Amino acid sequence: NQPHLFEKLETQQGQLALCEKALAEYLETKRLAFPRFYFVSSADLLDILSNGNDPVNVSRHLTKLFDSMAKLKFELDQDQKPIKNALGMFSKDGEYVDLNNPCDLNGQVEVWLNQLLDAMKATVRHEMT
Numbered sequence: 001n002q003p004h005l006f007e008k009l010e011t012q013q014g015q016l017a018l019c020e021k022a023l024a025e026y027l028e029t030k031r032l033a034f035p036r037f038y039f040v041s042s043a044d045l046l047d048i049l050s051n052g053n054d055p056v057n058v059s060r061h062l063t064k065l066f067d068s069m070a071k072l073k074f075e076l077d078q079d080q081k082p083i084k085n086a087l088g089m090f091s092k093d094g095e096y097v098d099l100n101n102p103c104d105l106n107g108q109v110e111v112w113l114n115q116l117l118d119a120m121k122a123t124v125r126h127e128m129t
Contacts, residue, residue: 034110036065036117052109056082065113068092069120075102086116089123099123 027045031037037045044061051057055074062069071090074082084105088098103119105112 030110033108034113036113037110040064048109055084055086055105055112058109058113063092066117066120072116084112086119089120097123097127100126 024042027037027042030045030049037048040048040061044064048058048061055072059072062071068091069089070092072086073088073090073096075085075087077083086099086103086105088096090096099119100123101119103112103116105116
């Protein structure tokens with residue numbers, strides 16, 4: 001029974017729709033940068049992007065992005081805390097493979113995930129030969 005409440009709600013609904021459209025466009029740009037993002041839900045993608053500077057947190061989504069990679073082995077600093085270098089990869093079955101070269105996981109998440117993908121391909125190619 002408040003005056004002009006309906007108009008305010010319509011305005012807010014329009015602003016919400018505009019915000020949702022902008023978010024969808026942003027997520028689409030990230031999916032174009034790393035196509036495997038198409039296989040995860042928008043909620044998971046938002047979690048990945050919001051934790052993009054923390055590879056340890058992003059690594060819990062690896063099973064959704066890669067078929068057989070479940071975890072990464074990180075280089076540790078003097079305090080035994082992980083730093084942003086991947087040394088190897090674990091499969092879902094617990095098998096471990098060292099990467100040929102440590103993979104730098106700094107920068108935007110879609111960039112370092114592409115670098116990780118390249119390192120993974122190079123390692124598998126090297127192991128197969």
